Amino acid sequence: xxxxxxxxxxxxxxxxxxxxxxxxxxxxxxxxxxxxxxxxxxxxxxxxxxxxxxxxxxxxxxxxxxxxxxxxxxxxxxxxxxxxxxxxxxxxxxxxxxxxxxxxxxxxxxxxxxxxxxxxxxxxxxxxxxxxxxxxxxxxxxxxxxxxxxxxxxxxxxxxxxxxxxxxxxxxxxxxxxxxxxxxxxxxxxxxxxxxxxxxxxxxxxxxxxxxxxxxxxxxxxxxxxxxxxxxxxxxxxxxxxxxxxxxxxxxxxxxxxxxxxxxxxxxxxxxxxxxxxxxxxxxxxxxxxxxxxxxxxxxxxxxxxxxxxxxxxxxxx
Numbered sequence: 410x411x412x413x414x415x416x417x418x419x420x421x422x423x424x425x426x427x428x429x430x431x432x433x434x435x436x437x438x439x440x441x442x443x444x445x446x447x448x449x450x451x452x453x454x455x456x457x458x459x460x461x462x463x464x465x466x467x468x469x470x471x472x473x474x475x476x477x478x479x480x481x482x483x484x485x486x487x488x489x490x491x492x493x494x495x496x497x498x499x500x501x502x503x504x505x506x507x508x509x510x511x512x513x514x515x516x517x518x519x520x521x522x523x524x525x526x527x528x529x530x531x532x533x534x535x536x537x538x539x540x541x542x543x544x545x546x547x548x549x550x551x552x553x554x555x556x557x558x559x560x561x562x563x564x565x566x567x568x569x570x571x572x573x574x575x576x577x578x579x580x581x582x583x584x585x586x587x588x589x590x591x592x593x594x595x596x597x598x599x600x601x602x603x604x605x606x607x608x609x610x611x612x613x614x615x616x617x618x619x620x621x622x623x624x625x626x627x628x629x630x631x632x633x634x635x636x637x638x639x640x641x642x643x644x645x646x647x648x649x650x651x652x653x654x655x656x657x658x659x660x661x662x663x664x665x666x667x668x669x670x671x672x673x674x675x676x677x678x679x680x681x682x683x684x685x686x687x688x689x690x691x692x693x694x695x696x697x698x699x700x701x702x703x704x705x706x707x708x709x710x711x712x713x714x715x716x717x718x719x720x721x722x723x724x725x726x727x
Contacts, residue, residue, distance in 0.1 A: 426561060437477065437478035438635075438636060444479060444574060448485060449486075449512065450485045450510065450511045450513065452507060452512070453487065454517070455494075455499065455523055455557075456491060456493060461620075463614075470624030471486050471624040477601045487510075494521060495519075495539075497522075499543070500542055504546050510550070513554075513634070514553070514554050515596070515693075516540070518540075519561065520559045520613070523576040523577045525571050527573050535582070540556065541587055541591075544591050548593075553593075553634060554594075555594045556593070556594045557597075558595065559618055560577075560598055561602070577599070581599055596626050600626075602615060602622065604685040640668070640690070641663055644659075645659035647718075647720065649673075651724065653724075656699055657697070658683065658709060658720075659695075660693055660694075661693070665687065666714065667687050668686065670711050673709070674703075674705070680707065685696060708721055709722060
């Protein structure tokens, strides 16, 4: 009976821990309210870490993160992972996979290349060429590609994995160079897992906690892209509001443009000009000191050559 009780307790703790993992929510960017499209379409492409092992995948976490921060938007996260594939095998199916897709394509592939390179069955130049070609194809189909660095293998007392990890470092450096040269984004999956083997379910694949971290890493990168490229033009509510010492005003642009932001009192008189310059597309913030303002209600307006937005703010006395 004691053994049964202990086993039940362990099963309960495992379930409870899993529930805690799923209950965690991401921090949402202010710019998520200004996303310019009705849906977020994400194609995940790669080998076993993308496919998922033993029912553990990062795609569910990623979907939940976007559902939490982009309410009302249609979130699609497709899984095109095939275990054990190298980038050579991935390249052979890549165009057929993505040619009818829109949005983002997340590519996490190359760990099997590292093992093949260690075994003398592949050259690292082939990995570089394969990834570069996949990015070229994705861009040709007007997708937004994101390269993921590949995680380490648990190399504890395992010489083959130690050698593979040396190659993995080289591959990840190549992926960073490709991202820089192609002017695209990459997500450092390797950094979020590091050499923390408690995030692995075996020598290769992440467990639930590891997959949750991978999802957060992708989520952060995709939010950055949305902020930089995919926002509607708009003006955010300042925060904090009411303000005592200073407040932050955020605004976004769908494309680069001249922006004038002006602070008015309730009589309609101009109090301050907060911005009068050209800004690139994406999300921007201006910090406004309020200690020199008379307590009361103010309006702030954002004007571009084609649009105008107005918000109200409150300043409190000290």
